[in-house]
Amino acid sequence: QSTCSLRGCCWSPQSDTSVPWCYFSPKHGYKVKGSQRSTKAGELWAGPQIPPPSGSHSTLHLVVFSAGFEATLKRLPSPSLFGKDIQTVLLTAEYQTRNRFRFKITDPKAQRFEVPHEHVRPFAGAAAVSRSYNVEL
Known part of the structure; x- marks a missing residue:
């Protein structure tokens, strides 16, 4: 419990042993820079940036392309x-098939070696249509 608290995580003992007692709060991780939007096909403006909600001073950094x-x-x-x-990361996502969604998280400021794979x-x-999954940011 003390290690969990030191990490800034939430502690909640459960009777079900398959449920973790220590877990990240919604305040951990990353958030879309600007504001959140759906990524469902047809719901995004396909341009370099989506205009922010009225009254917002930030711009959502979301780019839509043919595959994702x-x-x-x-x-x-x-x-x-x-x-x-890494304070800012780039999420690249592709709706490759009806059952396969590929995502990649990279540091936009530093190129790193990627192991080649055949x-x-x-x-x-x-982008695949009639997908068996939904993706939201």
Whole structure:
């Protein structure tokens, strides 16, 4: 319990042993820079930036392309678990097939080595329609 609290996590003992007692609060992690929007096909303006809600001074950094979307995510202020946290990350997402959603999180300020793999190639198709999943930011 003390380790959980030191991390800034929530502690809630459960009778069901498959449910974690220590878990991240909604104040941990990353949030879409600007405001949240749905990423369902046809609901996004396909441009470099979506205008912010009225009264907002920030711009949502969300770009829609034929196979998916990219979103800029900003780290929420919370205790660091491992140190050297990246404050802003880029989420690249592709609706590749009816049952496969591919996402990749990268540091937009620093290119890193990616292990090449013969079965992981750039996706060249359009977004799958009639998907068996929904994605929300």
